[in-house]
Amino acid sequence: MTQSPWQPISPPKPPRPAKAPLTRERIVDAAMRLLVDHGYDAVSMRKVAQELGTGQASLYAHVANKSELDQLLVNRAAEQMEFPAEPDPERWQEQLKDCMREMLRVMRANPGVARAAIGQVPLGEQALLSTEKFLAILKAGNLPDQAAAWAVDLIPLYVTAVSFEETVQSASAWTPADLEGYVGRMRSYFEGLPADRFPLTLALAGALTSGSGGDERFEFGISVITAGLASLAEKP
Amino acid sequence: MTQSPWQPISPPKPPRPAKAPLTRERIVDAAMRLLVDHGYDAVSMRKVAQELGTGQASLYAHVANKSELDQLLVNRAAEQMEFPAEPDPERWQEQLKDCMREMLRVMRANPGVARAAIGQVPLGEQALLSTEKFLAILKAGNLPDQAAAWAVDLIPLYVTAVSFEETVQSASAWTPADLEGYVGRMRSYFEGLPADRFPLTLALAGALTSGSGGDERFEFGISVITAGLASLAEKP
DNA sequence: ACCTGAACACCGTTCAAGT
DNA sequence: ACCTGAACACCGTTCAAGT
Numbered sequence: 001m002t003q004s005p006w007q008p009i010s011p012p013k014p015p016r017p018a019k020a021p022l023t024r025e026r027i028v029d030a031a032m033r034l035l036v037d038h039g040y041d042a043v044s045m046r047k048v049a050q051e052l053g054t055g056q057a058s059l060y061a062h063v064a065n066k067s068e069l070d071q072l073l074v075n076r077a078a079e080q081m082e083f084p085a086e087p088d089p090e091r092w093q094e095q096l097k098d099c100m101r102e103m104l105r106v107m108r109a110n111p112g113v114a115r116a117a118i119g120q121v122p123l124g125e126q127a128l129l130s131t132e133k134f135l136a137i138l139k140a141g142n143l144p145d146q147a148a149a150w151a152v153d154l155i156p157l158y159v160t161a162v163s164f165e166e167t168v169q170s171a172s173a174w175t176p177a178d179l180e181g182y183v184g185r186m187r188s189y190f191e192g193l194p195a196d197r198f199p200l201t202l203a204l205a206g207a208l209t210s211g212s213g214g215d216e217r218f219e220f221g222i223s224v225i226t227a228g229l230a231s232l233a234e235k236p
Numbered sequence: 237m238t239q240s241p242w243q244p245i246s247p248p249k250p251p252r253p254a255k256a257p258l259t260r261e262r263i264v265d266a267a268m269r270l271l272v273d274h275g276y277d278a279v280s281m282r283k284v285a286q287e288l289g290t291g292q293a294s295l296y297a298h299v300a301n302k303s304e305l306d307q308l309l310v311n312r313a314a315e316q317m318e319f320p321a322e323p324d325p326e327r328w329q330e331q332l333k334d335c336m337r338e339m340l341r342v343m344r345a346n347p348g349v350a351r352a353a354i355g356q357v358p359l360g361e362q363a364l365l366s367t368e369k370f371l372a373i374l375k376a377g378n379l380p381d382q383a384a385a386w387a388v389d390l391i392p393l394y395v396t397a398v399s400f401e402e403t404v405q406s407a408s409a410w411t412p413a414d415l416e417g418y419v420g421r422m423r424s425y426f427e428g429l430p431a432d433r434f435p436l437t438l439a440l441a442g443a444l445t446s447g448s449g450g451d452e453r454f455e456f457g458i459s460v461i462t463a464g465l466a467s468l469a470e471k472p
Numbered sequence: 473a474c475c476t477g478a479a480c481a482c483c484g485t486t487c488a489a490g491t
Numbered sequence: 492a493c494c495t496g497a498a499c500a501c502c503g504t505t506c507a508a509g510t
Contacts, residue, residue: 055496066485132433150443153444168355198368200375217390220390227463280503481502485501487496487498
């Protein structure tokens, strides 16, 4: 390669390369940014490419398809989960519930990640490390192998479904006041049902619409699951 | 209205009107047909309109949007569920499990309906009638009102999530042989993990990949939920 | 009042052509 | 080998124009 004489000193290297090379890492970074800032619907191949200043076709050199990108997002979120170091047979049930709370916390902190996770078996490294953690706690609780194995399937299924439901409902960007209005309308709807065919729905209208906003429903769910699992523990 | 003399006997009504008028009912019929025959992805406003020989914009005169059409599909499927007539306090747990099995049966018979149902609170008439049925069984089991109310939220959440997972996985139209191959590869993957960081995942590789095809995982899930709920029953 | 064609603003994925 | 523009075959929804 020849140097032209009127440009005797060419910059040894451009101070910053105009474009950092595209990598899986950078793609997931950009996708995660879009997810957190603008929700799951904003994570399209087009918008991720745009965020990186490239064409959408370029992504396919590093990521097989959208579904793989979704899996990578789930795995990235899993990195944020912090689980207790030492499984304790004395309080495994409380530890199990704490882990489920932690899963939900991280899913809420990355709104929309549940939509990437739902229906997929999480097989990334970080996701598997949380599986390992759950297995340790369940074995500390003396669950039979098969029960522990199926439980680590059931647990993310439940937590992901709860988070998914939340993101669908908050997709309309609800304020707490909106939520209250919605819950009120739903209660009125239940209370207006014909009493002959819906006696219980009508009688329990209050209970059915209670705990829609906060964590009570979720706390109920993880208690039911934990109690159900505990009933399967082997008595030594 | 005058009769022209050279056509003294006009057909009282055209034997079949060239086009039956568009109704909600007919729209849901067509959508359901597409769902069962070609899966959830085939249920688009365009294809439903095509199936009815009309333009997609015409649908919006009868259905608010795609999400409402999804809800109507879920409700239509709910019509096919058959629940026991008489809640029996002696065997409410078995009845509860039977109802969950029936929910899954109908969702499997209408493949893809889980994808229309997930994340939505089912408020159609038929869906509410099944809620009513579940409440009756739970009250027969002596559950407190609030527990029964949250349970009828938890139960469809779980069954729908299971069915959703199945439809996602069978979206690639797997034969039993394909499934076996996939499960085998997954087991090999688990067994190849580094033993220092994934000791339990490795040790339980067999259990973790067992019951992927049939009903064992689902049976485990409904047993856990039922046992957990039973632990909340009020002792009179 | 109901229906329609055409358009708008999006998708995921592929592919020939560039460097 | 990696990247790109442009295209393909789709989406849900809207709207002015028809009957």
